[in-house]
Amino acid sequence: MAVAVDVSRFENVSMAPPDPILGVSEAFKADTDATKLNLGVGAYRTEDLQPYVLKVVNKAEQLMLERGENKEYLPIEGLAAFNKATAELLLGADNPVIKNGQIATVQGLSGTGSLRLGAAFIARYFPGVKVLISSPTWGNHKNILSDAGVPWSEYRYFDPQTVGLDFKGMIEDIKAAPNGSVILLHGCAHNPTGIDPTPEQWEAIADVLEEKGHMPFFDVAYQGFASGSLDDDASSVRKFASRGFEMFVAQSYSKNLGLYAERIGAINVILPTADLAARVKSQLKRLARPMYSNPPVHGARIVANVVGDSVLFDEWRAEMQMMAGRIKGVRQKLYEALLSKDKSGKDWSFILKQIGMFSFTGLTKSQSDNMTDKWHVYMTKDGRISLAGLNLAKCDYLADAIIDSYYNVK
Ligand SMILES: Cc1ncc(COP(=O)(O)O)c(C=O)c1O
Structure with missing residues (x-):
């Protein structure tokens, strides 16, 4: 016989808000616009904006497979x-x-x-x-x-x-x-x-x-x-x-x-x-x-x-430099795009001074909302963009989105 539940014991469980970072990826997936860009989560992407498995990781996995390591x-x-x-x-x-x-x-x-x-x-x-x-x-x-x-x-x-x-x-x-x-x-x-x-x-x-x-x-x-x-x-x-x-x-x-x-x-x-x-x-x-x-x-x-392993270690360092270098490259390109498009003389050099995966744009929550709602650029609402999710081809588009959001939204 089925148990008759009149009032669930879970009735007072409310819906949790989406995670401010991982929720951005969920919203990105649901967007069908072709221009969409996911700069929310801090995960490295290739110049084709695809996830990247380091070659050195594949090599280590191959070694592990050959050794037949157990799962104890x-x-x-x-x-x-x-x-x-x-x-x-x-x-x-x-x-x-x-x-x-x-x-x-x-x-x-x-x-x-x-x-x-x-x-x-x-x-x-x-x-x-x-x-x-x-x-x-x-x-x-x-x-x-x-x-x-x-x-x-x-x-x-x-x-x-x-x-x-x-x-x-x-x-x-x-x-x-x-x-x-x-x-x-x-x-x-x-x-x-x-x-x-x-x-x-x-x-x-x-x-x-x-x-x-x-x-x-x-x-x-x-x-x-x-x-x-x-x-x-x-x-x-x-x-x-x-x-x-x-x-x-x-x-x-x-x-x-x-x-x-x-x-x-x-x-x-x-x-x-x-x-x-x-x-x-x-x-x-x-x-x-x-x-x-x-x-x-x-x-x-x-x-x-x-x-x-000294050989794999050196390969890892080279791949890490490659990843860090790609991010530095888009950082530079984004800065140049902002500089050439924004005629107001605003100093965007903070983008170049910041390091690592992210840039903190200074965009407010409503400006960040505009980035997503109008431009399909997904980012956290604190104004952070992950440059690891950007490629050279999209820098101009992103600069347009930032300038529009910065100057046209309060
Ligand atoms: C500052 C900082 N600490 C810790 C983490 C932890 O990440 P994970 O749990 O994936 O290693 C992150 C990931 O974005 C981070 O940015």
């Missing part, structure tokens, strides 16, 4: 060869932190899952400690912290006047936070603004964190992808590590190895002693076990194979 469960902390490779990639293999065993590394479910594990650790061991995040930041930071039960507030980061870094505001807000707060910093290629502190500014940020007893929590989602150099893009993290900070660092291989759907990344905690690192690692494992038990193996093996 990984340990809770993940694949040992991956954990070693990822920490070395972050800090440099000869870094004393690694040599002395002062780092607890646990494989995570890409950047998001690694941040979530770090947040769960903060909730358990530093209850009530506030995490400060930049305003603006990658939208999911707020969800991750809130769902982990970690209080957060924002520090100023973006100056709409200069479309640059509000360094003074940033320092003031970090100084004003209670001593011992956690400060979430983007290691490189800040999302969504594409604006990073200079080396001198990083030094000054480290000074304030030290003075206030704050702890850095680096989110490194774009190592190698910002400048094309793995070492340069890790320089902020390495600077803080060399100054002796205890800190969290989340890593992702979604962008730099194009392993978006493999969900491969890591959470690292850098500590003053090897003993503390062992204890922290044991507790990270304790947090991971009831959440997802153990992480997936495929992406971990790809990373371990690529980083652990």
Whole structure:
């Protein structure tokens, strides 16, 4: 007999709003206009605007297939060869932190899952400690912290006047936070603004964190992808590590190895002693076990194979430079198109100064709506465009859309 449900117990479940970033891709798919352009999600596309699987990933997969690797469960902390490779990639293999065993590394479910594990650790061991995040930041930071039960507030980061870094505001807000707060910093290629502190500014940020007893929590989602150099893009993290900070660092291989759907990344905690690192690692494992038990193996093996083989590693670096170079190329072309079409003399050079996948255009929500509704250009409503989804052929069209939206919509 069928159960008669008069009133469902789920009746008070309301419809959740679409995700501000991933919802853009859904709307893009539903648009039938031929000119449509998806600049919403931060995923690399070829000049033909197609998804790209790195050749070096295919090679690593081929090797894995030939070796006939099994699908047994990984340990809770993940694949040992991956954990070693990822920490070395972050800090440099000869870094004393690694040599002395002062780092607890646990494989995570890409950047998001690694941040979530770090947040769960903060909730358990530093209850009530506030995490400060930049305003603006990658939208999911707020969800991750809130769902982990970690209080957060924002520090100023973006100056709409200069479309640059509000360094003074940033320092003031970090100084004003209670001593011992956690400060979430983007290691490189800040999302969504594409604006990073200079080396001198990083030094000054480290000074304030030290003075206030704050702890850095680096989110490194774009190592190698910002400048094309793995070492340069890790320089902020390495600077803080060399100054002796205890800190969290989340890593992702979604962008730099194009392993978006493999969900491969890591959470690292850098500590003053090897003993503390062992204890922290044991507790990270304790947090991971009831959440997802153990992480997936495929992406971990790809990373371990690529980083652990000098030939594949060099090929990876070349492909990363190619991807970063293509994005720099469209950035330049878009700037030139804006300059030649806009006769008002407005300074668009901020586009060239921004780095990484994104450009923060300064377009308001209603202007961004116009980009989508009139021009079929899909982007997040904070005015961010992913240049990784743009090609040279569409730069003129995009410049027309930006100029129309900027000047004709309030
Ligand atoms: C700043 C930042 N952190 C973390 C991530 C995490 O991405 P994933 O979970 O795919 O590694 C992203 C992805 O867009 C990001 O931009």
